[in-house]
Amino acid sequence: MTIHKGIRTGGRSARVQQSIHEAVKLLLESHDRADVTVPMVAQQAGVTPSTIYRRWGDLATLLADVALERFEPDDKLPDTGSFPGDLMAYAEQYLDEMSSSLGRSMLRDVAASDDSQCAGRCADIITTRLTILTDRAQARGEDYPPPDQVVDRVFAPMVYRIIFSKTAPDVDYVRQLVDQCLSEKSA
Amino acid sequence: MTIHKGIRTGGRSARVQQSIHEAVKLLLESHDRADVTVPMVAQQAGVTPSTIYRRWGDLATLLADVALERFEPDDKLPDTGSFPGDLMAYAEQYLDEMSSSLGRSMLRDVAASDDSQCAGRCADIITTRLTILTDRAQARGEDYPPPDQVVDRVFAPMVYRIIFSKTAPDVDYVRQLVDQCLSEKSA
Incomplete structure (x- = not known):
């Protein structure tokens, strides 16, 4: 199902x-x-x-569906006037949401569900928001990395560490990921 | 518990x-x-x-414990004679194991368990093996990136996509991650 x-x-x-x-x-x-x-x-x-x-x-998929609903994009992405500022703001907001106990439960429920649509919706939340940010960057005439690269360089390590690390990632770590990602945007 | x-x-x-x-x-x-x-x-x-x-x-933690046992390092890491070759071989082996239905179940069970020790063991499997590879590189006098950077650049994106993507990552994608990671090893 x-x-x-x-x-x-x-x-x-x-x-x-x-x-x-x-x-x-x-x-x-x-x-x-x-x-x-x-x-x-x-x-x-x-x-x-x-x-x-x-x-x-099954129950895992129902729990994941309910959890996902709380994290659907609400378009409250702060516009800081530049892509680096916007990406940093969103990455920090994501860290804040997902390292909360509600966010960790959501990631756990989605990961536990044997339903690729459900897991896909979780990934879509990130790519949908990143597309809003890259659309803004394009309108401003800024350079920006492809959303897929931002997922690999910033969000995947963040999610991996939230789920698998004994200690949650902190804001400094996330800033470092964003800085490294932006320094390769010409790749 | x-x-x-x-x-x-x-x-x-x-x-x-x-x-x-x-x-x-x-x-x-x-x-x-x-x-x-x-x-x-x-x-x-x-x-x-x-x-x-x-x-x-709880049951989720028991299932995760059983699943993890199957993936404990068995020291069968091929020695290709160079760090780039060793890392590529291990990354491909990990992709192969973890994108199997048994591997996906393991990742799901571990992610689902509300037990940080258990999730930590899953992450330890990777860092333990990477340490074997960097020890070999050091013995050969090779340059190599820190294991934490390899986790962020190669294994986190792989695991993220195995858990959350509608389509599993393929070998070409993993090779690209390894190449990019190695090209920044001086960072």
Whole structure:
């Protein structure tokens, strides 16, 4: 079962999805995530467990879907007047969001879900935002590295360290990644 | 509950751990991982569920522990006679292992586990192997980049794309990462 935005359209289907998402958020406020089960979510949302299995396939994918919704781009990317400033601001904002316990849960839930659409949405959040920044740079007549290179040089190391390091990356480390990435922008 | 190698020593404790690991492997051969539960593992291993909860905390951490064991360094790193050759060989071997369904499951299980020791072990697998390669380079009198830089430039982008991309990274992409990393080794 895959997650895609298409399932969000439509009246009844959208309302059912909404109530299931709300049920998950409510349960996560009062329970450890390891204790939440599909039948609990179903009961809270007033649907049958099979409705949830049919739509999401498993609990990990449902948790990832709910988590991702909180991190969809909201277009609040500060415009600092230059691409280096914009990229640094976004990278710091991303570090801040993703090294929070909510952000780490989101990354964990998405990584845990055996659903490539779902993982893809997580990566899309970054590339969508980077495209906003490179569009701005182009409009200003600035040089800028390709978004894919920024992902490899800045965001991949950040995400890797958030998920796998014993200690979370800090702002200095992220600034260094951004500086190195920008110094090779002609590559 | 944290995973650490210390729990592997000792007679009875080691035997119990071994039988629980074997039970997990056996169950995963015949069941979807989403269907495996702690009580099932306990029954298969002939222990009580509380033994498992006490030692691993939750199922995700147990699955991650079992998965990690399969990827512990086995010192079979090919010696190609030069650091660039050794690094390329290891990077290709890592891509091969981790983009397999077993490797992806391992990365997912480790990422899903709320246990920093466990995630740290996954990162340690890479740095341990890189240290073997840089030790060899040093013995040969070669220049080489610091292992941390190789992690950021080569392994973090690879892992990020294996977990989050809709399409898995290929060998050409990994070669490009290694070439770029080596071209900056004086940094």
